[in-house]
Amino acid sequence: MNPVKENVVLIIVVIMALTLSVVVTGAFAADQPEQVIKITAKKFEYSPNVITIKKGVPVILEFTSLDRVHGFTVPDLGGIRATIEPGKTTQVRIVAPKTGSYDFHCDLFCGDGHEDMTGKIIVVE
Protein backbone atom coordinates (compact mmCIF):
# COMPACT_ATOMS: atom_id res chain seq x y z
CA MET A 1 0.00 0.00 0.00
CA ASN A 2 1.30 3.47 -0.67
CA PRO A 3 1.84 5.73 2.38
CA VAL A 4 -1.03 8.13 1.49
CA LYS A 5 -3.54 5.28 1.29
CA GLU A 6 -2.21 3.88 4.53
CA ASN A 7 -2.82 7.22 6.27
CA VAL A 8 -6.35 7.48 4.90
CA VAL A 9 -7.15 3.98 6.15
CA LEU A 10 -5.69 4.82 9.55
CA ILE A 11 -7.78 8.01 9.80
CA ILE A 12 -10.95 6.15 8.83
CA VAL A 13 -10.25 3.47 11.44
CA VAL A 14 -9.67 6.12 14.12
CA ILE A 15 -12.90 7.95 13.21
CA MET A 16 -14.87 4.69 13.31
CA ALA A 17 -13.39 3.79 16.69
CA LEU A 18 -14.25 7.22 18.11
CA THR A 19 -17.81 7.04 16.77
CA LEU A 20 -18.26 3.59 18.25
CA SER A 21 -16.94 4.70 21.64
CA VAL A 22 -19.36 7.67 21.69
CA VAL A 23 -22.28 5.39 20.84
CA VAL A 24 -21.28 2.83 23.47
CA THR A 25 -20.75 5.52 26.12
CA GLY A 26 -24.12 7.08 25.27
CA ALA A 27 -25.93 3.75 25.54
CA PHE A 28 -24.21 3.02 28.83
CA ALA A 29 -25.14 6.45 30.23
CA ALA A 30 -28.78 5.98 29.19
CA ASP A 31 -28.88 2.67 31.06
CA GLN A 32 -27.70 4.23 34.29
CA PRO A 33 -30.61 5.57 36.31
CA GLU A 34 -29.91 8.96 37.83
CA GLN A 35 -28.71 8.79 41.40
CA VAL A 36 -31.37 9.72 43.96
CA ILE A 37 -30.18 11.25 47.21
CA LYS A 38 -32.81 11.25 49.96
CA ILE A 39 -32.79 14.21 52.29
CA THR A 40 -35.08 14.84 55.24
CA ALA A 41 -35.95 18.31 56.43
CA LYS A 42 -37.14 19.21 59.90
CA LYS A 43 -36.81 22.12 62.30
CA PHE A 44 -34.04 23.17 61.84
CA GLU A 45 -31.87 20.87 59.84
CA TYR A 46 -31.46 18.88 56.71
CA SER A 47 -30.14 15.34 56.95
CA PRO A 48 -27.68 14.80 55.41
CA ASN A 49 -26.60 18.43 55.32
CA VAL A 50 -23.42 17.85 53.31
CA ILE A 51 -23.96 16.29 49.91
CA THR A 52 -21.16 15.41 47.53
CA ILE A 53 -21.91 15.10 43.83
CA LYS A 54 -19.90 14.95 40.62
CA LYS A 55 -19.53 17.82 38.21
CA GLY A 56 -21.80 17.44 35.17
CA VAL A 57 -23.56 14.31 36.45
CA PRO A 58 -27.31 14.79 37.03
CA VAL A 59 -28.54 13.88 40.49
CA ILE A 60 -32.05 13.87 41.95
CA LEU A 61 -32.43 15.27 45.44
CA GLU A 62 -35.53 13.78 47.02
CA PHE A 63 -36.83 15.69 50.00
CA THR A 64 -39.31 14.81 52.67
CA SER A 65 -40.32 16.97 55.59
CA LEU A 66 -40.69 15.44 59.02
CA ASP A 67 -42.69 18.30 60.45
CA ARG A 68 -43.81 21.37 58.50
CA VAL A 69 -43.24 23.19 55.23
CA HIS A 70 -39.61 24.01 54.56
CA GLY A 71 -37.80 25.53 51.63
CA PHE A 72 -34.64 24.57 49.83
CA THR A 73 -32.53 26.84 47.69
CA VAL A 74 -29.00 26.86 46.32
CA PRO A 75 -28.48 30.47 45.22
CA ASP A 76 -25.14 29.87 43.51
CA LEU A 77 -26.26 26.80 41.59
CA GLY A 78 -28.61 28.36 39.09
CA GLY A 79 -31.04 29.50 41.76
CA ILE A 80 -32.48 26.01 42.25
CA ARG A 81 -35.29 26.00 44.79
CA ALA A 82 -38.10 23.84 46.08
CA THR A 83 -40.90 23.85 48.60
CA ILE A 84 -40.83 20.77 50.81
CA GLU A 85 -44.27 19.86 52.10
CA PRO A 86 -44.91 17.24 54.76
CA GLY A 87 -46.61 14.06 53.56
CA LYS A 88 -45.08 14.09 50.12
CA THR A 89 -41.74 13.78 48.40
CA THR A 90 -40.28 16.65 46.44
CA GLN A 91 -37.68 15.99 43.80
CA VAL A 92 -35.14 18.47 42.52
CA ARG A 93 -32.81 17.55 39.67
CA ILE A 94 -29.43 19.20 39.73
CA VAL A 95 -26.48 19.22 37.39
CA ALA A 96 -23.52 21.19 38.66
CA PRO A 97 -21.48 22.79 35.88
CA LYS A 98 -18.46 23.60 38.07
CA THR A 99 -16.62 22.09 40.99
CA GLY A 100 -16.81 23.89 44.31
CA SER A 101 -18.79 24.23 47.48
CA TYR A 102 -22.33 25.59 47.26
CA ASP A 103 -24.32 26.63 50.31
CA PHE A 104 -27.99 25.82 50.49
CA HIS A 105 -30.59 26.94 52.99
CA CYS A 106 -34.24 26.97 53.91
CA ASP A 107 -35.91 29.99 52.34
CA LEU A 108 -39.33 29.63 53.98
CA PHE A 109 -39.51 30.89 57.54
CA CYS A 110 -40.10 27.83 59.69
CA GLY A 111 -39.61 29.14 63.21
CA ASP A 112 -37.00 30.26 65.66
CA GLY A 113 -33.85 28.62 64.32
CA HIS A 114 -34.79 28.86 60.67
CA GLU A 115 -31.59 30.80 59.93
CA ASP A 116 -29.54 27.78 61.03
CA MET A 117 -31.20 25.48 58.52
CA THR A 118 -28.32 25.26 56.10
CA GLY A 119 -26.10 22.79 54.28
CA LYS A 120 -23.55 22.38 51.55
CA ILE A 121 -23.34 20.73 48.18
CA ILE A 122 -19.77 19.80 47.36
CA VAL A 123 -19.12 19.31 43.66
CA VAL A 124 -16.10 17.24 42.76
CA GLU A 125 -14.41 16.34 39.46
Ligand SMILES: [Cu+2]
Ligand atom coordinates in the same frame (compact mmCIF):
# COMPACT_ATOMS: atom_id res chain seq x y z
CU1 LIG B 1 -36.90 27.54 57.47
